[in-house]
Amino acid sequence: MIRFIGKRLLLSIPVLLGVVFIVFAIMSLTPADPGSLILGIRATPEAVAKLNHELGFDKPFFERFFLYIKDIVLHFDFGVSYMNRKPCLQEALSYFPVTLQIAALSMFFSTVIGVSLGVFAAVKQYSLFDTFFSVMAMLFAAIPGFWVGMMLILIFSLTLGLLPPSGVASWDCYILPTATLVFGSSAELFRLTRAQMLEEIRQDYTRTALAKGAPNRVMIWRHALKNALLPVITSIGNSFGGLLGGAIIVETIFGMPGIGTYMLKHILAKDVPVVMTCTLILAAMFYFIILLVDIAYALIDPRIRAQYARKRGV
Amino acid sequence: MKMNKKARAIKKNAGFWYRFTRNKSAIIGLVAVSIVVFAAVFANLIAPSEDVLKQDYSAIMQPPSKEHLFGTDQLGRDLFARVIYGSRYSLVIGVTTSLVALLIGGTLGSVAGYFGGAIDNIIMRILDVVISIPAVLLALAIVSALGASLVNLMLALTVALVPGVARLVRSVILTVAEEDYVEAAKAYGASNFRILLRYIVPNAMGTIIISTTINISYMILSAAGLSFIGMGIQPPDPEWGALLGDAKNYMRQAPHMLIFPGLFILLAALGFSLIGDGLRDALDPRLKD
Amino acid sequence: MSEILLNVDDLSIVYKTSAGEVRAVNNVSFAIEKGKTLGLVGETGAGKTTTALGILRLLPVRTAEYRSGTIEFEGQNLLALSDKEMYGIRGRKISMVFQDPMTALNPIMTVNDQIAEAIRFHSDGTLKREEVDKRVNDILELVGIPASRKKEYPHQFSGGMKQRIVIAIALVCEPALLIADEPTSALDVTMQAQVLAMIMELKKKINTSMLMISHDLGVIARTCDDVAVMYAGEIIEMAPTDMIFTGNRHHPYTVGLMNSLPGVSGNAKRLRPIEGMMPDPTDLPAGCKFAPRCPFCEERCKTELPPCTEQNGHLVRCHRFA
Numbered sequence: 001m002i003r004f005i006g007k008r009l010l011l012s013i014p015v016l017l018g019v020v021f022i023v024f025a026i027m028s029l030t031p032a033d034p035g036s037l038i039l040g041i042r043a044t045p046e047a048v049a050k051l052n053h054e055l056g057f058d059k060p061f062f063e064r065f066f067l068y069i070k071d072i073v074l075h076f077d078f079g080v081s082y083m084n085r086k087p088c089l090q091e092a093l094s095y096f097p098v099t100l101q102i103a104a105l106s107m108f109f110s111t112v113i114g115v116s117l118g119v120f121a122a123v124k125q126y127s128l129f130d131t132f133f134s135v136m137a138m139l140f141a142a143i144p145g146f147w148v149g150m151m152l153i154l155i156f157s158l159t160l161g162l163l164p165p166s167g168v169a170s171w172d173c174y175i176l177p178t179a180t181l182v183f184g185s186s187a188e189l190f191r192l193t194r195a196q197m198l199e200e201i202r203q204d205y206t207r208t209a210l211a212k213g214a215p216n217r218v219m220i221w222r223h224a225l226k227n228a229l230l231p232v233i234t235s236i237g238n239s240f241g242g243l244l245g246g247a248i249i250v251e252t253i254f255g256m257p258g259i260g261t262y263m264l265k266h267i268l269a270k271d272v273p274v275v276m277t278c279t280l281i282l283a284a285m286f287y288f289i290i291l292l293v294d295i296a297y298a299l300i301d302p303r304i305r306a307q308y309a310r311k312r313g314v
Numbered sequence: 315m316k317m318n319k320k321a322r323a324i325k326k327n328a329g330f331w332y333r334f335t336r337n338k339s340a341i342i343g344l345v346a347v348s349i350v351v352f353a354a355v356f357a358n359l360i361a362p363s364e365d366v367l368k369q370d371y372s373a374i375m376q377p378p379s380k381e382h383l384f385g386t387d388q389l390g391r392d393l394f395a396r397v398i399y400g401s402r403y404s405l406v407i408g409v410t411t412s413l414v415a416l417l418i419g420g421t422l423g424s425v426a427g428y429f430g431g432a433i434d435n436i437i438m439r440i441l442d443v444v445i446s447i448p449a450v451l452l453a454l455a456i457v458s459a460l461g462a463s464l465v466n467l468m469l470a471l472t473v474a475l476v477p478g479v480a481r482l483v484r485s486v487i488l489t490v491a492e493e494d495y496v497e498a499a500k501a502y503g504a505s506n507f508r509i510l511l512r513y514i515v516p517n518a519m520g521t522i523i524i525s526t527t528i529n530i531s532y533m534i535l536s537a538a539g540l541s542f543i544g545m546g547i548q549p550p551d552p553e554w555g556a557l558l559g560d561a562k563n564y565m566r567q568a569p570h571m572l573i574f575p576g577l578f579i580l581l582a583a584l585g586f587s588l589i590g591d592g593l594r595d596a597l598d599p600r601l602k603d
Numbered sequence: 604m605s606e607i608l609l610n611v612d613d614l615s616i617v618y619k620t621s622a623g624e625v626r627a628v629n630n631v632s633f634a635i636e637k638g639k640t641l642g643l644v645g646e647t648g649a650g651k652t653t654t655a656l657g658i659l660r661l662l663p664v665r666t667a668e669y670r671s672g673t674i675e676f677e678g679q680n681l682l683a684l685s686d687k688e689m690y691g692i693r694g695r696k697i698s699m700v701f702q703d704p705m706t707a708l709n710p711i712m713t714v715n716d717q718i719a720e721a722i723r724f725h726s727d728g729t730l731k732r733e734e735v736d737k738r739v740n741d742i743l744e745l746v747g748i749p750a751s752r753k754k755e756y757p758h759q760f761s762g763g764m765k766q767r768i769v770i771a772i773a774l775v776c777e778p779a780l781l782i783a784d785e786p787t788s789a790l791d792v793t794m795q796a797q798v799l800a801m802i803m804e805l806k807k808k809i810n811t812s813m814l815m816i817s818h819d820l821g822v823i824a825r826t827c828d829d830v831a832v833m834y835a836g837e838i839i840e841m842a843p844t845d846m847i848f849t850g851n852r853h854h855p856y857t858v859g860l861m862n863s864l865p866g867v868s869g870n871a872k873r874l875r876p877i878e879g880m881m882p883d884p885t886d887l888p889a890g891c892k893f894a895p896r897c898p899f900c901e902e903r904c905k906t907e908l909p910p911c912t913e914q915n916g917h918l919v920r921c922h923r924f925a
Contacts, residue, residue, distance in 0.1 A: 018443030142584035147576040204706040212721035213694030245450025302756040
């Protein structure tokens with residue numbers, strides 16, 4: 001298992017390099033050049049060309065990519081913003097905590113709510129509880145998160161005046177943004193957990209468990225749930241990506257100084273280094289979560305472990 | 315238990331369509347999608363197309379009334395017409411991106427899952443890289459580089475969806491590939507391609523169909539989300555997310571601007587997920603007993 | 604006559620489905636004496652497995668319903684017990700071995716844990732770790748699996764070995780009754796004989812009674828003291844094993860079963876399969892369930908349920924012997 005984790009960590013180097021490459025390639029599709037962006041439309045073509053040369057923008061694509069990687073690896077330098085000439089990394093990181101908090105809180109609550117309600121609904125299939133939450137989940141999986149967010153503001157802030165509609169001044173500022181994301185992602189986890197549980201409860205091995213005298217609750221929580229969780233775990237990992245993306249949108253609704261708000265401002269200004277830095281930070285974060293999920297998966301399922309062992313000759 | 319086989323056989327004979335139409339939520343989904351499709355196809359019969367852009371400064375941010383069923387926006391445009399025409403964007407984006415992503419991602423995933431080994435490694439490692447970038451973020455990066463437009467938005471969403479589809483298909487294939495009937499087929503010497511097409515794909519189909527219909531609603535939601543933050547369809551085009559982006563700025567004065575575009579996104583997204591569920595139940599009677 | 608361990612009386616079970624009510628088990632009565640083996644034989648869909656699951660009360664709660672009867676085990680009616688009391692019966696007093704060993708084990712739990720779990724469920728938590736370990740090792744040795752492999756997972760074992768593990772789980776608490784539902788049908792022939800011999804040996808060793816379910820008359824002949832033949836949810840003939848295979852006072856269905864079996868009826872004559880199919884369990888015939896396929900069918904067979912008649916402990920439900 002330790003070797004498996006070690007290998008996955010080693011593997012993260014080429015993956016992250018790949019991520020940098022993809023993001024770099026995408027961003028270099030931007031038709032504008034930094035010189036004219038920085039200097040504005042009134043600048044002379046000579047001045048623009050000079051600045052582009054200083055920034056190395058006249059070099060071929062792969063050379064620029066190589067230099068970019070070199071700066072990151074050797075100096076942890078992600079370049080400077082076209083807009084304000086500040087180093088991207090430091091500035092982006094200062095916006096990061098807000099986004100991470102929203103995403104992590106949402107992930108925690110949607111997992112707890114989605115998985116537990118999903119199990120109960122499956123166990124009590126066709127009950128009032130099951131029907132009610134299935135209908136709710138169906139609705140919330142299909143409601144756009146940003147719409148929920150605005151409706152929450154409309155109800156809880158503008159009408160009832162209970163919670164702040166924007167900012168990060170106090171802890172209760174996080175309630176509405178988190179709730180906005182939790183509705184959608186817990187609904188998805190609920191549906192998946194319920195479906196998986198229904199499938200597992202029908203498997204023969206649960207009957208074996210009952211036949212050896214397992215109380216119903218042991219059959220459900222120890223046998224069926226563990227098997228049902230395998231796809232659910234994958235989905236929790238993936239939903240974190242969705243939550244990061246969702247957090248970007250939610251920040252703009254609630255006017256929170258997160259990485260999303262920061263990024264959008266710079267996207268509109270075609271500030272490529274900043275957009276790239278933000279994308280890379282979020283992607284690295286997400287990759288780390290997926291890695292944890294893969295490890296959890298292998299811990300639970302011996303068949304996956306066996307497959308890794310076979311494939312990699314451990 | 316065994317007796318149920320009989321009952322199952324009866325149900326099966328009664329046919330897929332019978333089972334699908336007996337499912338209440340599937341019918342609701344079908345109705346919801348039909349409304350949206352109807353609105354999209356016959357938009358020009360429902361509301362005059364010039365109303366979409368016609369501004370009327372004497373009637374800005376009017377609440378719903380007889381003349382303006384959904385009210386008017388900050389420029390006095392008729393929201394009913396805008397919402398109706400908006401369904402065209404959402405439908406085209408949702409269906410096209412999901413199907414293209416299914417085609418690409420499904421192929422990659424089933425090849426990787428079934429053959430395993432080096433092929434699996436190569437495909438999955440490349441997808442690992444792409445999937446390491448959260449979908450909305452990847453789409454956002456692509457749109458921000460290429461510029462916001464309908465085609466770029468669709469391209470971005472498709473690229474962002476492919477790795478997820480491939481991963482799902484691969485995991486389903488891995489599960490199915492361990493089933494006895496696949497072993498059986500291998501044993502009598504069926505070719506890899508045949509096993510994949512005749513045994514694994516049909517048995518993995520249920521999950522894939524559900525996920526594709528859910529992807530359609532997911533894509534509708536994502537497109538709306540990106541347009542909402544100004545990174546998708548641009549005003550004055552009446553995409554639902556873009557309408558909500560406008561509404562955000564006038565929440566206090568005109569909450570009605572918020573209601574109707576949101577309800578239509580809900581209608582479309584919900585419709586497709588309900589159909590997905592209905593299909594699952596109809597295709598897989600096992601889940602019904 | 605020795606002590607009766609299990610007495611099933613007038614048991615009827617139906618499944619409620621959207622296609623109608625499936626009458627899976629109809630007024631079934633039988634008894635198993637201590638230490639004896641009763642064979643339950645019949646085609647797929649005759650209600651054998653439903654009967655077995657019905658005894659353990661493992662039928663799907665939502666669809667299955669007991670319509671009549673009692674299941675008396677060691678003097679108490681299992682159908683009257685609470686769920687909690689049933690937990691104490693299952694695995695401890697009555698165990699079951701299932702047909703398909705490939706799916707009967709939890710794929711993500713070690714063999715050791717799956718067996719140990721059965722011990723712990725019935726040991727009120729006082730058992731020490733070492734004792735559990737020892738009992739797991741002992742039972743694994745009895746079923747012929749090296750204890751060194753107990754930390755492995757089901758997917759690492761072959762089908763035959765998996766069935767041995769399932770048997771180990773069933774027998775680890777030395778139950779009074781073992782229900783074996785087609786325990787060898789899913790195995791290959793060489794394995795079948797081995798596993799069957801092992802079951803019989805262990806049965807003798809721990810002195811358990813057994814309900815052996817099979818569609819294979821060969822298996823029944825080798826293992827059972829008594830045989831009950833099931834057809835369309837009814838027991839249509841029941842007798843000590845040797846009487847089932849000899850004499851000529853038989854239900855026409857039993858005769859049909861014998862004739863479709865190579866080897867048992869002697870002579871190298873052609874096999875004679877029974878014509879037709881079992882009746883639709885949602886729409887059973889009013890009279891004898893076998894009437895539509897019976898070569899001796901008369902008018903009253905179609906309308907009147909034949910009575911059960913006994914002769915020297917040989918029960919037959921047929922108008923011909925009434």
